[in-house]
Structures are given as C-alpha cells and as structure tokens.
Amino acid sequence: MFNLNLKNNIEKIKLLNGLTILLENIDYVNSCSVGFFLKSGSRNENRSQAGYSHFCEHMIFKGTNKYSKEQILRCFDEMGGYVNAYTTHEIILVYNKIPYFNLIENIKIVTEMFNNSIFDSKEIDLEKNVILNEINSTKEDPQEKIHEDFMFNIFFDNQLSNPIIGNKESILKAEKDQLYNFYKIKYL
Helix, strand or coil: CEEEEEECCEEEEECCCCCEEEEECCCCCCEEEEEEEECCCHHHCCHHHCCHHHHHHHHCCCEECCCEHHHHHHHHHHHCCEEEEEECCCCEEEEEEEEHHHHHHHHHHHHHHHHCECCCHHHHHHHHHHHHHHHHHHHHCHHHHHHHHHHHHHCCCCHHHCCCCCCHHHHHHCCHHHHHHHHHHHHC
C-alpha cells in the first residue's frame, strides 16, 4: 500500500489488490460521502447483453449472502444515511452519504453488496418489470430520447450506441445464470 498526496486535503491510497481510495478531509463536515466506482459499464456488453450492467446494478441491492434486501435498506436508514447507484457507458457507481462515525460499517455493507449478491430469481423477475418501465419512460422523455438517438448515430455498430438500460428484447431474455455470470466477470 502506498499514499500519494494530490492536494492539501486529498489523499490517494492504492491497495495491493488494485483498489484506489480517495479521501478528502473537510474539517467543518460531520458526514462522509462515499462513492464506489467500478470501471465497467454498458460499453463492456455485447449486443445480447444490452442493459446487463444496469440490471446488475439493480440486483446488488436485492440481497446478499449476509443481508436481505430489506436489511440492506434498513442498515442505511439506521445509519442515518442514504444509498443510490447509477450506470453509464463507462462506470457503475454506488454512492451514499452517512454520518462519519458509520464509515466502516458503510464500507462493509457496500463491499458485501458488490462481492456477494445472490441474484434471486424472484427479484430478477420483479426488476425486469422495473427496467421495462424505465425503458418506456426513456422513450417518453425527449431529452433522453435525443441522447439515445445521438449515441446510436455517432457510435453506430459499437457498444456505445446501445442504450445504457438495454432494450426490451435483451431484458426480457435475461436469465438468472446469464446475469449472474456477467456479474461475476464484471463486478468481482
């Protein structure tokens, strides 16, 4: 492990396993804002996997070996914080804000979510409907529709042309084993 000082109040720590940690100390703040960035997004999917990165992002909130989905949400509520996530073409990000004294517990829970999600079949079926609704909503939002059309026209025949949330066909065809294998390759 080694440290690099970037600015006076930012410290970069690179662990032996490749994990990079950036810390910024702000003296007058009593909370922690934490982001867990994964260098993988929709550009790392093939056409039949369109939307899998986003789908897996949803699934890491649906239970692990150690926590049920209800326990995950309750943990963040009890800490007095919140947690959310999003997927882009380039990254998957889980971010949250919690009181500073809950930092270690927060890291343990999010690490568990990234490393030990179980991909329950019932939860997959429920999330298919959630994602299909997101796809329909995107088609009704002019800004989102223009962005998707722009990306398709600029990056035609490239993974960047795929919608981040996927398409109806790829989401409906997604099976537990396919999603779980994708998760193991991209998230672990």
